[in-house]
Amino acid sequence: MAQPDTFNLLEVKDLxxxxxxxxxxVKAVDGISFEVKQGETLGIxxxxxxxxxxxxxxxxxLIPEPPGEIVSGSVILRGRDVLKLxxxxxxxxxxxxxxxxxxxxxxxxxxxxxxxxxLMEVTQLHLGHTRxxxxxxxxxxxxxxxxxxxxxxxxxxxxxxxxxMRQRVMIAxxxxxxxxxxxxxxxxxxxxxxxxxxxxxxxxxxxxxxxxSVILIxxxxxxxxxxxxxxxxxxxxxxxxxxxTTELFENPGNPYTRGLLRSxxxxxxxxxxxYQIPGQPxxxxxLPAGCPFAPRCERAEEICRREFPPxxxxxxxxxxxxxFANEVYAESKAVS
Amino acid sequence: MSDRxxxxxxxxxLKVHFPVGVRRLFxxxxxxVKAVDGLSLDIRQGETMGLVxxxxxxxxTLGRAILKLIDPTSGEIIxxxxxxxHLSNTEMRAHRRHLQVIxxxxxxxLNPRMTVSQIIGExxxxxxxxxxxxxxxxVQELMEMVGLSxxxxxxxxxxxxxxQRQRIGxxxxxxxxPEFIVADxxxxxxxxxxQAQIMNLLDRLRREKNLTYLFISHDxxxxxxxxxxxxxxxxxxxVELGESRAIYxxxxxxxxxxxxxxxxxxxxxIESTRQRMVLEGDVPSAINPPRGxxxxxxxxxxxxxxREIEPQLVxxxxxxxxxxxxxxxxxxxIDRIAPGxxxxxxxx
Numbered sequence: 101m102a103q104p105d106t107f108n109l110l111e112v113k114d115l116x117x118x119x120x121x122x123x124x125x126v127k128a129v130d131g132i133s134f135e136v137k138q139g140e141t142l143g144i145x146x147x148x149x150x151x152x153x154x155x156x157x158x159x160x161x162l163i164p165e166p167p168g169e170i171v172s173g174s175v176i177l178r179g180r181d182v183l184k185l186x187x188x189x190x191x192x193x194x195x196x197x198x199x200x201x202x203x204x205x206x207x208x209x210x211x212x213x214x215x216x217x218x219l220m221e222v223t224q225l226h227l228g229h230t231r232x233x234x235x236x237x238x239x240x241x242x243x244x245x246x247x248x249x250x251x252x253x254x255x256x257x258x259x260x261x262x263x264x265m266r267q268r269v270m271i272a273x274x275x276x277x278x279x280x281x282x283x284x285x286x287x288x289x290x291x292x293x294x295x296x297x298x299x300x301x302x303x304x305x306x307x308x309x310x311x312x313s314v315i316l317i318x319x320x321x322x323x324x325x326x327x328x329x330x331x332x333x334x335x336x337x338x339x340x341x342x343x344x345t346t347e348l349f350e351n352p353g354n355p356y357t358r359g360l361l362r363s364x365x366x367x368x369x370x371x372x373x374x375y376q377i378p379g380q381p382x383x384x385x386x387l388p389a390g391c392p393f394a395p396r397c398e399r400a401e402e403i404c405r406r407e408f409p410p411x412x413x414x415x416x417x418x419x420x421x422x423x424f425a426n427e428v429y430a431e432s433k434a435v436s
Numbered sequence: 437m438s439d440r441x442x443x444x445x446x447x448x449x450l451k452v453h454f455p456v457g458v459r460r461l462f463x464x465x466x467x468x469v470k471a472v473d474g475l476s477l478d479i480r481q482g483e484t485m486g487l488v489x490x491x492x493x494x495x496x497t498l499g500r501a502i503l504k505l506i507d508p509t510s511g512e513i514i515x516x517x518x519x520x521x522h523l524s525n526t527e528m529r530a531h532r533r534h535l536q537v538i539x540x541x542x543x544x545x546l547n548p549r550m551t552v553s554q555i556i557g558e559x560x561x562x563x564x565x566x567x568x569x570x571x572x573x574x575v576q577e578l579m580e581m582v583g584l585s586x587x588x589x590x591x592x593x594x595x596x597x598x599x600q601r602q603r604i605g606x607x608x609x610x611x612x613x614p615e616f617i618v619a620d621x622x623x624x625x626x627x628x629x630x631q632a633q634i635m636n637l638l639d640r641l642r643r644e645k646n647l648t649y650l651f652i653s654h655d656x657x658x659x660x661x662x663x664x665x666x667x668x669x670x671x672x673x674x675v676e677l678g679e680s681r682a683i684y685x686x687x688x689x690x691x692x693x694x695x696x697x698x699x700x701x702x703x704x705x706i707e708s709t710r711q712r713m714v715l716e717g718d719v720p721s722a723i724n725p726p727r728g729x730x731x732x733x734x735x736x737x738x739x740x741x742x743r744e745i746e747p748q749l750v751x752x753x754x755x756x757x758x759x760x761x762x763x764x765x766x767x768x769x770i771d772r773i774a775p776g777x778x779x780x781x782x783x784x
Contacts, residue, residue: 378633
């Protein structure tokens with residue numbers, strides 16, 4: 101848990117990332133703001149197309165421009181705006197201060213390069229290690245993430261590792277320069293549950309040891325529940341709800357969050373009809389007027405289809421984008 | 437589901453082996469992946485049989501072998517008194533319409549150049565069930581049944597979202613009025629808010645059409661929700677079988693315990709306090725599965741005998757089977773067994 105006196109490592113303000121396409125402008129991320137405190141884990145939850153991945157790629161300016169464009173906003177990391185950095189400053193930042201883990205390690209690792217070389221490159225570049233130092237460090241990192249016989253396996257190619265082991269290699273690489281911030285984008289979605297449990301435990305342990313902050317992007321509410329301090333729920337490029345994790349699960353203040361929580365089968369529930377959110381996630385090029393979730397929302401009234409909802413503050417740390425945020429929050433509190 | 441319900445499909449000692457690699461000159465043996473290795477299972481009329489296991493355990497191969505999309509190496513698949521395993525492809529055609537499949541990836545399993553009407557209507561023509569106006573009407577009925585507007589008749593798969601495509605796949609499977617459907621990870625490619633829709637749809641159709649499902653998934657939460665019974669697979673074999681509630685409430689096998697405990701629960705309070713049984717290592721290769729109990733390399737309860745003796749599936753509690761020598765019907769709780777003791781061995 102983050103201490104109250106810790107500072108904001110990262111402050112994102114009014115970030116907007118648009119994509120120009122033949123069908124019009126897709127507002128993949130549309131005015132989101134959030135902070136990550138030192139040593140804290142922030143979960144970002146959303147369905148595909150909600151903008152969660154685009155938001156995080158933008159933090160490191162990894163959005164291909166064109167067709168993408170960071171239209172506005174600032175990303176302040178330790179007092180510096182990442183969006184204004186020069187190319188060379190940006191290069192020093194990536195991999196050193198901020199590291200990323202992706203969903204599919206096979207696409208993130210170079211298949212033609214031995215793992216040793218890929219791991220050594222990072223510290224040779226960022227920490228100025230010699231070959232010998234870099235190799236030593238790489239072996240240490242692999243041992244640290246639980247790869248057996250690290251000193252022998254280090255010269256293998258990525259395909260010689262299993263999916264879970266590859267994800268460990270990628271984590272070793274991400275953490276080899278002791279970054280301040282680790283961005284993990286669906287790090288366990290491609291893995292079996294048993295391996296997922298291993299990797300999540302590993303991320304937790306390493307985070308505790310290094311004191312790094314983590315942004316964990318996932319669609320799995322179970323993963324969020326066990327791993328994070330704060331949660332952001334995204335839908336159609338907007339932050340729909342933001343709250344400390346326990347608060348969000350106990351007293352959701354947004355009908356979308358509440359629907360998501362209810363539609364996950366709970367191991368203690370009876371079988372039978374499962375709660376379902378009707379309809380499809382929206383097409384971002386053709387967003388309806390008013391609230392983007394209104395067509396699927398059980399709480400929607402006339403105003404929701406007409407006016408964009410306000411971002412209502414419910415408690416000091418709990419916000420919800422909804423015309424009826426206070427009512428929904430009160431309902432949740434009455435139930436819990 | 438009562439256990440007196442007759443079996444719709446009986447699988448007896450089924451083996452599906454795939455040769456891999458190149459045969460060396462003068463070498464007699466060739467490496468073989470034993471994807472399904474001596475598996476027996478009855479699927480009862482009208483039930484949803486859940487099938488879970490990690491990737492590489494053989495669950496998809498089993499599903500495809502039942503449909504004869506892959507030829508079994510040996511064993512029997514009894515359906516309506518006939519052994520499908522030994523039918524020729526021509527003989528099999530007559531049975532195909534009773535056995536259908538829904539695939540995981542609604543992007544890969546629909547022909548992008550066919551309209552929805554063609555995709556759903558094709559099986560009707562293949563089996564000579566309807567043509568012309570009757571066919572069109574039937575396609576419209578099917579679309580409504582799975583919650584798609586018949587307005588979309590002339591559209592192509594790329595115009596639909598993942599959840600809608602999965603509905604098209606379900607309509608196609610239902611077109612021929614099957615009795616049995618293999619649903620191979622039908623929801624894992626879908627968004628969270630869509631998964632519940634598809635699970636509810638499959639369950640409604642099963643009740644309305646008296647269907648029998650083999651529901652294959654790695655998502656234990658979903659499987660528990662939809663299944664009457666559950667089979668847990670590990671390296672080509674079933675290691676635990678029983679009513680899904682019973683398995684969730686009190687799993688017998690260490691492997692099942694680990695699988696269930698690995699599933700994250702969407703409740704921060706439970707997550708912060710519960711003890712998780714984290715398995716070490718990966719699933720071993722199916723080319724050289726471990727001797728004895730195949731799970732012994734990762735099992736925290738394994739003893740010396742587990743390396744040598746291959747456990748049989750034994751009825752430990754009524755209708756609840758497990759393959760583990762360290763438990764027996766008299767002593768079913770592995771956590772209460774004295775160190776080094778294997779009550780299952782005495783029964784043999």
